[in-house]
Amino acid sequence: MRLLFVHSDHLEFEAREEAGPDDLAETEGVPMEGRMEECVTAFVSVESDDEADLDGVVANATDELRDVTGQLNTNRVVLYPYAHLSDDLASPDAAKAVMRDLESELEGEGYEVLRAPFGWYKAFEVACKGHPLSELSRHVSAHRDEAGGAAGAGDGEGEPDREPS
Amino acid sequence: MRLLFVHSDHLEFEAREEAGPDDLAETEGVPMEGRMEECVTAFVSVESDDEADLDGVVANATDELRDVTGQLNTNRVVLYPYAHLSDDLASPDAAKAVMRDLESELEGEGYEVLRAPFGWYKAFEVACKGHPLSELSRHVSAHRDEAGGAAGAGDGEGEPDREPS
Ligand SMILES: [Mg+2]
Numbered sequence: 070m071r072l073l074f075v076h077s078d079h080l081e082f083e084a085r086e087e088a089g090p091d092d093l094a095e096t097e098g099v100p101m102e103g104r105m106e107e108c109v110t111a112f113v114s115v116e117s118d119d120e121a122d123l124d125g126v127v128a129n130a131t132d133e134l135r136d137v138t139g140q141l142n143t144n145r146v147v148l149y150p151y152a153h154l155s156d157d158l159a160s161p162d163a164a165k166a167v168m169r170d171l172e173s174e175l176e177g178e179g180y181e182v183l184r185a186p187f188g189w190y191k192a193f194e195v196a197c198k199g200h201p202l203s204e205l206s207r208h209v210s211a212h213r214d215e216a217g218g219a220a221g222a223g224d225g226e227g228e229p230d231r232e233p234s
Numbered sequence: 235m236r237l238l239f240v241h242s243d244h245l246e247f248e249a250r251e252e253a254g255p256d257d258l259a260e261t262e263g264v265p266m267e268g269r270m271e272e273c274v275t276a277f278v279s280v281e282s283d284d285e286a287d288l289d290g291v292v293a294n295a296t297d298e299l300r301d302v303t304g305q306l307n308t309n310r311v312v313l314y315p316y317a318h319l320s321d322d323l324a325s326p327d328a329a330k331a332v333m334r335d336l337e338s339e340l341e342g343e344g345y346e347v348l349r350a351p352f353g354w355y356k357a358f359e360v361a362c363k364g365h366p367l368s369e370l371s372r373h374v375s376a377h378r379d380e381a382g383g384a385a386g387a388g389d390g391e392g393e394p395d396r397e398p399s
Contacts, residue, residue: 086364154319194243198357
């Protein structure tokens with residue numbers, strides 16, 4: 070999974086047109102438009118490797134989100150499916166399952182979550198704050214770091230953040 | 235080079251803080267803030283492989299931009315350096331040279347170009363239109379397709395556009 074976190078003044082979206090074949094687009098359990106203020110927008114590409122252990126990937130992505138939202142002192146998260154962060158995408162069914170499970174995990178921990186629907190062409194507007202931690206990218210796999218200590222430590226799972234430019 | 239094109243109602247940015255060591259941040263020949271309406275925003279990651287032939291990469295990226303702006307019927311382009319599209323970035327000097335040369339090429343062909351500075355933490359806001367061609371990603375290399383016919387044909391250099399989500 071590839072994640073791009075953007076600390077946002079706001080994110081808003083509106084689903085415009087279904088993408089791909091018949092049953093690709095999510096239509097149940099997710100809003101067709103939405104807006105959130107003062108949040109972390111998580112752009113998410115679920116990758117084919119993730120299909121070996123979807124639950125593990127969800128757990129590790131939740132750790133990353135816990136880490137990032139802790140640093141940024143917010144509990145407001147937009148989950149935004151985004152195919153353009155990877156060349157090697159998971160199947161649509163796997164991607165939808167991961168997005169739904171991530172939402173459930175975060176809501177279960179008390180986060181306020183806005184999830185954008187998978188499989189739609191969407192209009193969106195995002196405003197990035199521009200401070201040094203306002204854009205962070207991470208690579209998450211299902212693999213759990215054996216040396217990492219307690220589960221849920223939420224640190225060091227991802228790649229180092231890359232240089233801004 | 236990785237390119238993400240977003241057909242935008244607007245893009246605006248403001249440089250906030252220099253990133254990295256002393257001479258990384260561009261300060262000459264590029265505005266510290268700007269806004270463009272009704273444009274293609276090109277988020278650009280220059281990659282280490284590109285360093286073998288920067289001129290070739292600039293030529294092929296210009297072909298891609300000509301192709302995309304032709305499809306979208308605009309001559310307004312934002313060039314926005316963006317490290318989060320690749321794991322294998324070029325050196326800052328190479329990246330800056332490519333961004334400057336891309337700007338010159340496009341301006342020489344009559345495009346209206348707004349280029350954001352490299353090496354800064356920047357606040358930005360982008361509004362994506364949301365139609366089926368409003369987000370396109372491409373991989374551009376210096377390699378010219380020998381079977382591609384005349385230089386500048388501007389077609390088929392990139393990867394197929396990926397599925398939206
Ligand atoms: Mg200029």
